[in-house]
Amino acid sequence: MAKKALEGIRVIEFGLYIALPLATRLLASMGAEVIKVETLTALDMSWFGPMYAPGALQLEYRPLKRNVTLDVRKPRGREVMEELIKKSDIFITNLGEGALTKYGLTFDHIRSLKKDLVVLWQTGLGSTGPYGGYKAYGRLMQHACAISTMTGTPDNLGVANISYSDYHTSVFNAMALVGALERRRRTGEGCFIECPIYESGVVTVGPAFLDYQSNGVVPERNENRHRFYAPHGAYPCKGEDRWCTIAVTSDEEWRAFSAAIGNPQWTKRPDFATAADRVKNARELDRLVGEWTSKRNAYQVMERMQKAGVPAGIVAKGEDLSNSEHLKSHDFYKEAEYYAADFDKPGVKWPVAGTSPVFSEPINFSETPCMFGPMHKVGQDNNYVYGKLLGMSKDEIKKLTKEGVFA
């Protein structure tokens, strides 16, 4: 059997959306037993995405996780949660303080249940400070974290149509949890960690913070142009909405680039002679490079540049990722079954809706390779978790299911 980095570690996941379940997915891929605790008595809209394959989005978050239904709003439900926590190593949630208090699951209480428990609380803008407890979505964090002010054109903020900082938060969560396990291994102590999605996005602004403090420079929005490199951009190629990026980062690469396109006269112009000249005249340079690329296929431009030693890459679309021989050689996209949500029925009765591609973890471990496995149905592991792990009888599980505690 394959070795697992996190063998024997049990994680209770109690929360929604993207950052939190992605973090625990990474832990599950590294061999932890992740138990996702959820209730179908509250509608989770993300079960219905994407529109062309409702339910397939969940594949991103659920491979390999065990899945139980539990309504902690019921007193017996809370007790069961407490029993689960006592049998676990990690408890991770992104619920608000108000909700947790209402359910009788304050962090002091949770930590009192098990001495060496590692607890991670993922928050929005942070739990303290004047905006403590405020709600946040990763989608808007690119604005709150200044990324959109550094992206786009002088007149228009550039926005990524995505839950930007959730992804940063998810990997911070995972790193912190494994670090806390490592500390527990040495000291025998659990700990409490908070990770706000706001701050996990702010760190990615990077050296611009120092540039403002030392030089008063506020980052400009200058399309794809770079402060120190030219040519640097996405250049139009043959076909509909086809682009290839090229980045010339040294004089050596400039000479290689010029040779690769046949040393046309304009590459010898004095206003392109040095990197400083090229950056100063980037707009004109971009026009000339674009003229050359627009007559060519994006893949051919990339291959010709790479052959010459110039960094280049097509702007990939879904079809390019789907067809990529390189990603296939890494077995990067797996295919797995997903389910059609029907909130009038128990999750275990939801039918298989089909299969859909899902990414693998981008970490390739030589000794403890990341694992991949099916997505469980909601409530599929009730018998295992409540019966085997907590030692409940079949009758009791039946009774609690009927009473809506396991729902």
Added chain:
Amino acid sequence: MPAKEKDTGFLPRYRVLDLADEKGIYCGKLLGDLGADVIKVEPPGGDKMRSRGPFHKSDVHPEKSLPFLYFNTSKGSITLNIEDKSGAAIFKRLVEKADVVVESFPVGYLASIGLDYPSLKKINPGLVMSSVTPFGQKGPLSEYKATDINIMAMSGYMQLVGEPDQQPLTLGGEQSFYPAAQYAAAGTVAALFYRDSNEGKGQHVDVSMQEAMITYWHEQTPVAMWRKTKENVARVGSMDAMVTPCGLYPCKDGWISLCVVTPAEWDALSKWMYEVTGNEEILEEQYKGGLISRMPVRDMVNVLVIDFTDRMTAQELFLEGQKRKLVVMPVNDVPGLLDDVQLNARGFWVELDHPVVGKMKYPRGPLYSDAIGDPMKAAPLLGEDNERIYCGELGYSKDDLAVLRTTGVI
């Protein structure tokens, strides 16, 4: 070497030898900020990143590169020419006592100088080697060169940014340098935890920047979309393609972002919009519901929202929105973040004093825990740990150091 029991911080003083350039340099910073003993191994003339602008007070100087200062907090520095035979031999001695090597060289380079993972694990079977490269260690593209924008392109991320009829855009701030290094840090810690929980076996942790970046936009399910509809995810500008209202809206003093996901959030927003504009239309049944319910009336909804946001300032919208349990976020810029009352109240900005550039504020990172041990330190001066490591640990005398310096080894 396994961690010492007395180390009570988040990460023990694991010895990390950091050979990475901008592609993987953030990995060592994350490990160092969490308490590891990270040593930047620089060529005798200084790491290439020291010549990366911008510079402090625009003064081109190897101790004043702002990217270097940002990405090398909590690290030490030694100089060593690993391409030189004596240098490689010294590096191997360092590896004997190290826990981790982080590198981001072109695939095959370390093998060419006899310092690849298979060679180093013979010296230290417990070594964890973490590699961050554009496309991973294997596969047809593994030798492709790439800088930030090429990864943003090849991962498909650029396909998400920009207006529909205009060119795809990369994000500001060279964003592809973060995800892969973050994964590498998480993977490194996991590999150390595995090693020290088991028989001390190290491993190679190989992270592809392209794949790391792909996972950072996967909620758009680009490959599923292509296989199921033969269409590609398209650029949609500043409004979300799936959720309405969600995006960037003009307000009295600039821009505000807001996003409505649940039916309860819509009810709260529409009630508020009605109170401000007096327009009853917004309360109509056709607009109610969650997440994707308003897609068919997206344009109309956005017009009504703009009529509302236009009447208020960003701060009014943010504060009142939160009172109504809505996610409304201001657009902050770099100076705004440095002054942000929330970040300052939480002690997010840490002032570090660097012997050459002096005091500046650095972000402490998002992790809060009593378990995090040592505080952050400013980036190292070139070779500032040479004596500590070469004399203190490897037993060279100061005269030896002079020889090694003169012959270009350190």
